[in-house]
Amino acid sequence: MIVDCAVYRHGHRTEGPEDLSDALDEARAVGGFVWIGLYEPSEREFDLVTQEFGLHRLAVEDALKAHQRPKLEVYDDSLFMVLKPVVYDAEHDTVSAGEIMIFVGDCFVVTVRHGVESPLAGVRHRLEAEPEMLDKGPTAVLYAIADAVVDHYLDVASELQADLEELETEVFQPERGGSRHTASRIYTFKRQVLEFRRCTHPLMVPLTRLAGTGPLGTGVPFVHDKARPFFRDVGDHLLRVNESVEALDRLVSDILAAHLAQMSVRQNDDMRKISAWAAMAAVPTMIAGVYGMNFDHMPELHWFWSYPAVILLMAALEVLLYRLFKARGWL
Template sequence: MWWGRSAGGRWTGDNARVIVDCAIYQNGCRTEGPEDLSDALDAARASGDAFLWIGMYEPTEQEFEHVSREFGLHKLAVEDALTAHQRPKLEVYDDSLFVVLKPVMYDEAADTVTTGELMLFIGDSFVVTVRHGEGAALAAVRRRLEHEPEVLRHGPTAVLYAVSDAVVDHYIEVAAELQADLEELEAEVFSPNPSDSKNTAARIYGFKRQVLEFRRATNPLLQPMERLAFGEVPFVHEHAQPFFRDVADHLTRASEYIDGLDRLLSDALAAHLAQMGVRQNDDVRKISAWAAMAAVPTMVAGIYGMNFEHMPELRQVWGYPVVVAVMVGICLGLHRMFKRRGWL
């Protein structure tokens, strides 16, 4: 026996570590089937209206070998599923479809976007899901489908739709969270009392990197979803196309949302750099104004400090106060002029 379930419902056998769940669904309902994988697949195919759904988490090559052999999965798709680090895509093979999705998670405390990987093998009477990363657990999707037998009756197509819909809907939720954080960042950029400029620029740049990571998950998925929505793809029920069109529409909205975030971040960075330039110009003007006022007494004191004997007013009683008064008057005049021009 390769796998089975104990009395408590836990998976046992050689691959118990990677088997998340496995069940036969017939006429939209979960049923108990043979414990042997080969027998379960044969039973699903024999019934005509049933399919087998097996979910796995980060299997090794040895752990996945039996599954790939029993289901007749293409070796190139198997290699991609085991290696991970794939772009979202849809590939059609003789006996199955291979779909790669990249679920997105956002850690608001750390301001970081992380992506997992979710691979689906869709056949005539089976679904194999392979998950990499901590996010994108499919337990909630499976439970939701099990409470919607009218959807599950569409077979493996229903699983592909439900998983794609859950992943894409979460894109929109993460984009909304990023939008809220971006509004806080914009308020900081345009604050009259900005914080450390270097820290703000670093935050904007880091935010752009998170958005770029997000775009790598969404943009490549547009074409596969359009193929599922408008093209004739094997192993996909024709009546499911309107559902995939809805997923494609949500994905387009998420992609446009992310593109908008990227443009706003670029504008915020440009505005921040412009503000830094304006503040630097203000600082330079203030320094220049004070330097100009300091130059007047420095010049006069320098002239009278040259120790010549024959200089005007040297021996006059009123010479010193007059020179000091002239210096103060010139400095006050410069201060007034700079104040009018907004330099001080």
């Protein structure tokens, strides 16, 4: 359950306590903070952490059940934030979302991870290499995690944009105009964009509160005032991501509409071609049908050149119809 546990003092890591119940007391004794990382803990396993750090039961319930929207909750003794990191599998065109729950107090950080790979290990290593940043306390950890998640959003948005350009090229190929499975691929891609949007769009409100730029941004506890510009920077990056997601959603909808329009135009062209060939086949069929009747008094019945004349008439009519349909673009 416990991925990592360490006490940080003046930005430097010290050995974590052997007993989790001593972690908070030790952090307060040295004037630092404790950072505990958990992975998909059970309710029984999480009870000790809940009791030791005094976490609110509603936040604990959210952390255990997961499947939460990105949000920020303020409780008496802690701050609770939900982030949703994403991983894009370009081979299978799927967006997978995980969850990171962060509890922030005056001298502790508890992170709970669910689902796909997360940047927490990289964030911890990067912060430990920057003692000046880590010396800012739990606020620095909260900022670093949010920054890593949002920066990865930018990478995913770029990968989606590249795949969408390939899909767009396939749809607008002059010789093909997309295969019969293109509509299914476009719809699947739109579902992935929607899944990505569910992770990025709701995060703007929590970051706005942390940055202090909105009506709810003032008075957020456990966040140092000097850290607000950093959260504003993360918010700017998230704004770029949301704009990219909106553009992707609109563009994929336009591509789907264009593909369906192309399919309709091709079907109309096919029907016109079929109608034109059917009309051309109907003329000799009609003439042959008339001359196939058993009448004694048929025009030119006993004329020597009647047969080649009728054949020549049918050929002339076929050429006339072909040129007429060709001129109108039906063939």
